[in-house]
Amino acid sequence: MTIRLLIVDDDPLVRAGLTFMLGGAEDIEIVGEGADGREVPELVDRLVPDVVLMDIRMPHLDGLTATERLRADPGAPEVVVLTTFHADEQVLRALRAGAAGFVLKDTAPAEIVAAVRRVAAGDPVLSPAVTRQLMSHVAGGPDPAGRPDPERARRTAAAQRIAELADREREVALAVGRGGSNAEIAAALYMSVPTVKTHVSRILAKLGLNNRVQIALLVHDAGLSGEGDGV
Template identity: 55%
Template sequence: MIRVLLVDDDALVRAGLKLMLRGADDIEVVGEVEDGAGVPVAVRRHTPDVVLMDIRMPVVDGIAATRALAGSGTAPKVIVLTTFGADSTVLAAIRAGATGYLLKHTEPEEIVEAVRRAGNGEPSLSPAAMRALIGQVADGDESRRQRASNRLAVLTERERDIAAALADGLNNTEIGQRLHLSVGTVKSHLSGALAKLDLDNRTQLALLAHDAKVR
């Protein structure tokens, strides 16, 4: 079973999500929290695999709550919920460690599938969503580009190639086709790059490659 924690200050949203997820026989909603302030305690109590996290909450928002969870070896996957699409707030949540995002009006079957992917350790951000997110990132200043380049310097040439492909919004199969590698080899290089950079997910690596203008 994929254990899910719901975090949203709107009780009706939580009820709707619970109703959607109850229809899946491999997903269990193990807890609910109405603000980001209660997330650390709820995660310790319920040990969820996936957290569906609202971005905008009155006390501790979803970005701060996601950042508090990131970096832990047992941290659950976080999918942020928003009504605004790929805006700067979503970008901040991804940089904080969220593995993907969903619009609150997303079709129920898509929400269920995103939870399944996250729970199974697969990317929960589609290539199309990745491209939309990357498209929201401004070129930024020279200092940010240099910082990103310095971080990526620890990667091998092949790992940098994969980072660049991620920034182009490619999935593992497409990366393998571009670089003439098996999907298993792509996954291995990707895992190595994330470990070297102490990143939580492929989306963060894609954004870092974009910042560094890796091509």
């Protein structure tokens, strides 16, 4: 299958470099380029990409807002955000908006190609180690001034959503939250990979989420990322 890729970045040199780098892959077709988030809806409608490689910082409409608007459409392509920081609150906002992951601008070319392929195949571009780092970045402590703790409110709301899941779905959600692949989860929970995929699909539908990254973030928000059997 050929992966249709749209590149959105305000720097023409970056776009040219990415086009040259990714265009050499036999299974990736660069269907178009954009220089600002405002162009994304029209480009997506006209070019029908499978994946959008989206810069975060653009002058008129940033990549975060563009991602939020794009992923609000159930039929939207997957989005991978481009950033210079790997533990940035903006990256977390993009992930919560439904981006499938992110790549650093100084990432090796082969890894960017692999990231596009993974996202097109339905896998997030986040290793377990990076997932844990991102989660740690948003973990908040008690407010010394005694003001309302937004993290506590987030945790309560997330725990209530996790409680909506059936027991087996909850086990799978916790394993996803620890960064387990489908194969690793299947082995740890004694089920087949297709069954894991079915549970993940049900979790996404039941909780109104876009992808596995959002499951992981929700598990973390609920304070449950340390539970389970070590997937």
